[in-house]
Amino acid sequence: MDRHIAPVPLDKAYRLINHGPTVLVSARHGGMDNVMAAAWNCALDFDPPKLMVVLDRETTTRGLIERSGTFALQVPTVAQLALTHAVGTSHRATEADKLARSDVELFGIDGHDLPFVAGCSAWLACRLVPEPHNQDAHDLFIGMVTGAWADTRAFADGHWRFEHADPAWRSLHYIAGGHFYAIGEAMDAPAAE
Amino acid sequence: MDRHIAPVPLDKAYRLINHGPTVLVSARHGGMDNVMAAAWNCALDFDPPKLMVVLDRETTTRGLIERSGTFALQVPTVAQLALTHAVGTSHRATEADKLARSDVELFGIDGHDLPFVAGCSAWLACRLVPEPHNQDAHDLFIGMVTGAWADTRAFADGHWRFEHADPAWRSLHYIAGGHFYAIGEAMDAPAAE
Numbered sequence: 447m448d449r450h451i452a453p454v455p456l457d458k459a460y461r462l463i464n465h466g467p468t469v470l471v472s473a474r475h476g477g478m479d480n481v482m483a484a485a486w487n488c489a490l491d492f493d494p495p496k497l498m499v500v501l502d503r504e505t506t507t508r509g510l511i512e513r514s515g516t517f518a519l520q521v522p523t524v525a526q527l528a529l530t531h532a533v534g535t536s537h538r539a540t541e542a543d544k545l546a547r548s549d550v551e552l553f554g555i556d557g558h559d560l561p562f563v564a565g566c567s568a569w570l571a572c573r574l575v576p577e578p579h580n581q582d583a584h585d586l587f588i589g590m591v592t593g594a595w596a597d598t599r600a601f602a603d604g605h606w607r608f609e610h611a612d613p614a615w616r617s618l619h620y621i622a623g624g625h626f627y628a629i630g631e632a633m634d635a636p637a638a639e
Numbered sequence: 640m641d642r643h644i645a646p647v648p649l650d651k652a653y654r655l656i657n658h659g660p661t662v663l664v665s666a667r668h669g670g671m672d673n674v675m676a677a678a679w680n681c682a683l684d685f686d687p688p689k690l691m692v693v694l695d696r697e698t699t700t701r702g703l704i705e706r707s708g709t710f711a712l713q714v715p716t717v718a719q720l721a722l723t724h725a726v727g728t729s730h731r732a733t734e735a736d737k738l739a740r741s742d743v744e745l746f747g748i749d750g751h752d753l754p755f756v757a758g759c760s761a762w763l764a765c766r767l768v769p770e771p772h773n774q775d776a777h778d779l780f781i782g783m784v785t786g787a788w789a790d791t792r793a794f795a796d797g798h799w800r801f802e803h804a805d806p807a808w809r810s811l812h813y814i815a816g817g818h819f820y821a822i823g824e825a826m827d828a829p830a831a832e
Contacts, residue, residue, distance in 0.1 A: 586683065
């Protein structure tokens, strides 16, 4: 594993997605790996840490998650803009070489049988919390976070470092039609009275 | 209603929150209005447009929503940083003058019996889709979007205008402990092959 990647305490894992970035969702089952993009995700609980993500029923990744019961969420960077859009607009079902064509490089983390996307700023390993109604009626998948890591050049000591890091590390926030915004300026609210 | 506020077609309403901003949630019941902040929200469906938001059971706003069956989501701006943090950290139950102390000004929109927060960049009126399991087990509330509006200085013709607007219109993305990021630079992904 890259020497810059460090574990994030599970009680701080929500901070990795609290600012609403578009994420990459990856999964593995039966010898197949896949990766998709998902703008519709957010934290769901602090303790135990849970998150949720909307996965269209057409996606290959959803099928892998339903069968394996595990998935990873990761936070892509400005340097991965083309990769993020490519995995979000191509389909494994019709393009067997989707991952290679999207320039996705995968790596492993000990103790988690999941494909993690190299070059991201943060990673969350999740165990699916099965909820048939949410999955069937809303395409909504809930994950219990079982591990979290970040690249310390982007997130360290429990805090994002966007204001200090190379701008290539900024998170991506999707709108529509290939149009994203990068995360911007840090702001501290005045202390409450 | 302010002359800058224009309706947003419901099929584009998801774009108002797709980039993951922290939102203000407001509700009205029995002569009481309240407003809270919520980082944990995202779109859930395009058609009909639905969204979801996590509302702690301690909040007064949640009780108003459970009783009225309606709520509004709105997107606060950098100009509302102090307001957003104030309504997110004070409690109506113990501070009857919470809204006044937080400098919240409310306004109405014809056809929707809801308190909308003035000065935001976008507003979504929602009808609660009752789901007792999600509400009880996950504090998760699903809304059907019944109306959407934006300030045309920040969002017009179906697109955010952050790159052209005054920086005070940027959306806020909460991390923790009073620390936010504003949304940043616009980025267009290269067209897929």
